[in-house]
Amino acid sequence: MKERNNKIPFPEDNYTHNINRDNERKLDRRGFMKTLVGAAGVFAVSSLPWGAVAAKELMGLGEKEYPHKKIADLNNLPIGDAVEFKFPGEHDDAILIRLGEEKFVAYQNACTHLRCPVFWVKEQGEMVCPCHHGKFDVETGAPTAGPPRRPLPEIQVEVNQGAVYAVRVKRYEA
Template identity: 65%
Template sequence: MEQDQEKRDRNGSRVPYDEDNYTHNIRKDNERNLDRRSFLKTMAGAAGVFAISTLPWGAIAAKYLVNPSKRTYPVKKLAALDAMKAGDAIEFVYPGEHDTALLVRLSDQEFKAYHNACTHLKCPVFWSKEKDELVCPCHHGLFDVHTGKPTAGPPRRPLPEIELSIENGAVYATGVKRYEA
């Protein structure tokens, strides 16, 4: 009587053969929805879309690399001369609203300004009046206040310097110096 009945597996599907064969559960109609060729076509298409989507940014970067002198910066008043003593520093934003910088008065007529994001990992850089240097506390990076070049720690590139002018009893930011290796 058992031979007359069809054999069924645990899920209730009919087992076509008596032997212990595991190929009966393959559904060949949708076995290969994504084969190697389809996968490679999809990857090539995704790479093409990514490459094309980066072209506008590359064009903007190329424009500034080819003609760096055409870039203009706003002129911004930073401080009145009588508001700062030698050795004082103030923080300001320049050229954009998220670009923080540091202005240091070294002597009566000498000022230096740098972006205060460390060139190692963008930690904030502070003025140390006692040590007469710019300090990055994250990894003990030190920068020379006169040149912006690193003197200790992991930073290898100088801080971006902000161009200054002194007019009408005030200090103005006029631009950002291009980094020269």
């Protein structure tokens, strides 16, 4: 009679012989969380130089004076009229409004809601954003109607030798 083989073919106590137990769990929950925290730390540390550059730029915005830019001659700008110009950069639209003989206001004319252009409506004496019917006070740049919540950034101007010059952008303060 032949001898029967009643032996278990593998030394394990169950049939998980096809799993290499040494490599079964290379990354458990704790290891995953450690990896996640480590990656977040690496990203945070790598962004510090950019944050420092941004902070340095923001700290100097209030005092930053740009090269003076001539906007218009006084004799070419009647009281109540406005002129559009670019300041401080070539892509920064702005508007100058002459309110009186010696009174001028200038603002960046991108609405503080969704950056639509803001127009001077002389007949109504107000600045209007046609996108969502936003309105701004011409004296202060503060919103008076519509969805905008922040005032228009003011551009400080100077009158010199019969012309109006843009000097600096006034920093927005909450």
